[in-house]
Amino acid sequence: MVTSIRAAGVGVTLRRPVKKRTHVQPYLWLVPAFALLAFVVGYPILQNIILSFTTASGGVNSFVGFAQYAALLKDPVFYQSILLTIYWTVGVTALQFFLGAVAALAADRNTWFIRRVRTILIIPWVLPGVVVANIWVVFYNDNGLINTVLTAIGLPTQQAWLADSNTAMIAVIVAAAWKGFPFYFLLLLAGLQSVPEETREAAKLDGAGSFQTLIRVVLPQMRAIVVTSLVLGVIATSNYFDGIYLMTGGGPNSATLTLPIFVYNTAFSNFDFAKASALSVIILLLVLVPVIVRLIAGRKRVRF
Amino acid sequence: MNAIRNRLSGLAPNVVLFIILVIVVVPFIWVLMASFRQSNVLTGSFFDFSNLGPANYLKVLSSGLPGNLVNSAIACVVAAVASVFVSAVAAYAFSRFTFRGSSALFWLILVVQVIPAVSMVVPLYKLWADLHLFNSVVGLGIAYAGLNTAVCMLLLKGFVDDIPRELDEAAAIDGCGHFAAFRRVVLPLLAPALTSAGIYVLVNTWQEFVIASSLLNDPNSFTATVGLQNLVGQYTTDYGGIMAGSVLTAIPVIIVFAIFQKQFVSTVTGGLKG
Numbered sequence: 001m002v003t004s005i006r007a008a009g010v011g012v013t014l015r016r017p018v019k020k021r022t023h024v025q026p027y028l029w030l031v032p033a034f035a036l037l038a039f040v041v042g043y044p045i046l047q048n049i050i051l052s053f054t055t056a057s058g059g060v061n062s063f064v065g066f067a068q069y070a071a072l073l074k075d076p077v078f079y080q081s082i083l084l085t086i087y088w089t090v091g092v093t094a095l096q097f098f099l100g101a102v103a104a105l106a107a108d109r110n111t112w113f114i115r116r117v118r119t120i121l122i123i124p125w126v127l128p129g130v131v132v133a134n135i136w137v138v139f140y141n142d143n144g145l146i147n148t149v150l151t152a153i154g155l156p157t158q159q160a161w162l163a164d165s166n167t168a169m170i171a172v173i174v175a176a177a178w179k180g181f182p183f184y185f186l187l188l189l190a191g192l193q194s195v196p197e198e199t200r201e202a203a204k205l206d207g208a209g210s211f212q213t214l215i216r217v218v219l220p221q222m223r224a225i226v227v228t229s230l231v232l233g234v235i236a237t238s239n240y241f242d243g244i245y246l247m248t249g250g251g252p253n254s255a256t257l258t259l260p261i262f263v264y265n266t267a268f269s270n271f272d273f274a275k276a277s278a279l280s281v282i283i284l285l286l287v288l289v290p291v292i293v294r295l296i297a298g299r300k301r302v303r304f
Numbered sequence: 305m306n307a308i309r310n311r312l313s314g315l316a317p318n319v320v321l322f323i324i325l326v327i328v329v330v331p332f333i334w335v336l337m338a339s340f341r342q343s344n345v346l347t348g349s350f351f352d353f354s355n356l357g358p359a360n361y362l363k364v365l366s367s368g369l370p371g372n373l374v375n376s377a378i379a380c381v382v383a384a385v386a387s388v389f390v391s392a393v394a395a396y397a398f399s400r401f402t403f404r405g406s407s408a409l410f411w412l413i414l415v416v417q418v419i420p421a422v423s424m425v426v427p428l429y430k431l432w433a434d435l436h437l438f439n440s441v442v443g444l445g446i447a448y449a450g451l452n453t454a455v456c457m458l459l460l461k462g463f464v465d466d467i468p469r470e471l472d473e474a475a476a477i478d479g480c481g482h483f484a485a486f487r488r489v490v491l492p493l494l495a496p497a498l499t500s501a502g503i504y505v506l507v508n509t510w511q512e513f514v515i516a517s518s519l520l521n522d523p524n525s526f527t528a529t530v531g532l533q534n535l536v537g538q539y540t541t542d543y544g545g546i547m548a549g550s551v552l553t554a555i556p557v558i559i560v561f562a563i564f565q566k567q568f569v570s571t572v573t574g575g576l577k578g
Contacts, residue, residue: 025482029397030409032390033453040450041416044427051427103324106317117321119565121328126561126568128511130529131550134536135331138338138543143346145334178327183572190573239420242513246533260422260514267426268518280423291418295411 045284052278061274068278077254077262078279085258088173089238095177096233100184105214107185108192118189125182129242136175137162137247165255168248172256176243183236184229191225192218231294235287259283339547346543360548364535368523369549372531373556375441376510379527382445383452384505388498390449391456392464396486398457399464400472410461417454421515424451429518439522447519448509456501459571463497464490500567500574503560507568510557528553 052068054061072078103121107114124132139145140161147159161171195218203213219226241260244250250257250265257265263283267276338345340356397403398410428447429438437443467490475485491498513529520526526534532553539545561568 023403026397026401026403026406029401030394033394033457034409036386036390036446036450036453037413037416040428040447040453041419041424044424044431045419047430048423048427051430099324102320106321106324109317114321117325119562120325122565122569123332123558123561124328126507126511126557127554128513128529128532128557130513130532131554134532134546134550135335138335138346138547139331141346141543178331186569186572235418235420239422241422242511242529246513260420263422264425264514264518267429273426273430276426280426283420284423287418287420287423288415291415295414 048277048280051274052281054274068275069282072275072278072282077257080254081257081259081262084169084254084256085238087169088244088256088258089234091169091173092176092180092237092240093230093233095173096181096237097184097230099177099181100186101188103181103185104188104192107189121185122182124179125186127179129179130246132175132179133243133246136171136178140171140247162248163252165251165253168252168255172244172247175247176237176240179243180233180237183233187225187229188222191222194225195221235291239283239287259286335547335550338544339551341544345547360544361552363545364548364552367535367549368526369528369531369535369552371524372526373528373552375525375531376528377556378441379445379448379516380506380509382442383448383509384502386446386449387452387456387505388460388502391453391460391501392491392494392498393486395457395460395464396490398461400469400482413454413457417458421451421512425514425518428515432519437519439520439525441520441525441527444516444519444527447515448505448512451515452505452508456505459501459504459574460494460497462574463494467493496567499564500571503564503567504571506560507557510560528556 051061053063053065055064055067107118107121141147142160146161150159159167161167199217199221200213203217204210208216238258239260241264244256244258245261245264248256250261259279260283263276263279266272266279337356339360340358341352342355342357342359344352344355398406432438432440432443432447435443437446471493472482472485472489475489476482480488511529512527513533516527517530517533520530523531523534532549535549536546
């Protein structure tokens with residue numbers, strides 16, 4: 001804009017100082033934020049990429065090219081970890097979305113009582129993962145609440161849910177669903193409330209039942225919010241660390257070793273930082289590539 | 305027949321809501337009861353009020369946890385203030401100026417927003433160790449600030465966009481300059497949004513565990529989540545103590561959420577507008 005005016009020779013002498021300032025000034029405003037981002041995010045990621053091309057064995061970092069990546073691609077644990085991450089993400093997302101959607105539909109009314117209930121339903125989501133993990137570890141204990149309830153309703157179970165590699169993943173998924181469903185609850189409730197009441201009234205007048213109204217009238221208008229919440233939810237869930245790590249540490253027998261746990265254990269249990277760096281880079285690519293593709297594909301539709 | 309059907313369809317949401325409420329609330333009540341139980345923590349029934357007492361809390365309060373709670377508060381406040389400040393300034397620039405590369409830089413922010421914390425653990429650990437920020441609570445706050453800046457900026461950009469340009473442009477042209485216009489006109493109007501963003505960062509960072517546990521290894525600098533996990537390691541099967549520690553770690557964030565519920569919810573749902 002500024003350059004084209006200058007090229008056309010309009011008002012150059014009169015306005016030059018002002019123009020010069022607006023030229024540099026925007027960047028000055030961005031300095032604090034981008035300096036912080038460069039320091040906390042940018043530089044560490046660069047270092048991470050460099051580190052992933054080295055090996056730390058023998059105390060000296062020596063350059064090994066893609067050897068870390070090649071070793072990972074041959075490592076069965078890595079593939080198992082990817083499969084477990086998918087299993088975990090699909091399980092948690094399905095359960096959270098279901099609970100969140102049901103709760104949102106049931107709480108889509110504006111009374112004093114319902115508003116209080118909503119507040120309570122959100123609380124699990126703001127609780128620290130450590131707290132939630134402790135609660136559920138106790139529940140899953142041999143003598144804990146889950147087994148007590150199952151015994152009470154006649155199921156003869158004395159299952160050690162978290163210690164058995166067949167049930168550990170299901171157990172952490174249920175705990176994570178309890179903690180995280182309010183995310184979908186909040187977003188879907190906001191979506192439901194953004195659908196104008198008139199459209200629902202109109203559908204009712206036309207003789208549609210409440211289920212039909214929901215499927216044919218309300219849901220189509222919520223497509224964007226459903227898609228966005230699922231994208232954000234899947235990204236957050238696939239990278240979720242606290243709950244799994246604190247309940248099982250990735251075990252037993254690596255039964256809950258999702259990628260984030262794999263990275264952490266590689267770095268802080270085996271102290272193989274170079275391998276952990278390569279893994280971090282892979283995780284970063286797994287998240288960023290789809291996001292960037294989506295951003296470019298949806299370029300026209302993204303409003304800034 | 306129809307009347308019964310209507311009655312039932314009116315009842316169904318309430319039944320569903322009641323079931324979900326029970327699923328959410330029963331663990332709360334159970335944990336609260338367990339934290340006051342002085343024996344049979346695991347096996348005591350819901351209606352067993354015989355051996356309740358504050359012993360678990362007294363024990364936890366004499367551990368490192370109270371200090372850890374203070375550390376958490378420091379790290380969270382540093383993170384909230386720093387990230388909200390730098391984001392507000394940048395959001396103003398993105399909203400008000402047209403400049404070369406603005407959309408590229410804004411895209412960069414969108415991308416930074418989805419970077420998983422766990423992929424930052426190793427490099428941050430190395431960098432923080434090199435800079436002697438390791439075991440520093442304020443250092444952890446700075447890391448949190450950086451990791452929350454992208455979200456804050458996206459949020460605040462939307463709010464600055466909603467403030468009519470004419471207001472601050474008039475002030476800027478009147479000779480007080482863009483920065484004064486920002487400070488005197490935009491910031492006061494932005495105050496509710498700044499609170500919302502700050503609360504969001506507070507709630508987020510209070511929960512945080514993985515970054516804190518890799519940047520801190522001195523019990524005196526632990527945040528509440530790391531300290532609580534440390535207690536779990538020490539107490540092993542002393543579930544009463546673990547439950548009391550969990551309650552103490554959860555209460556501050558529940559209070560903040562209860563007070564600023566409206567702002568928190570609007571932040572979470574407002575992020576979808578873009």
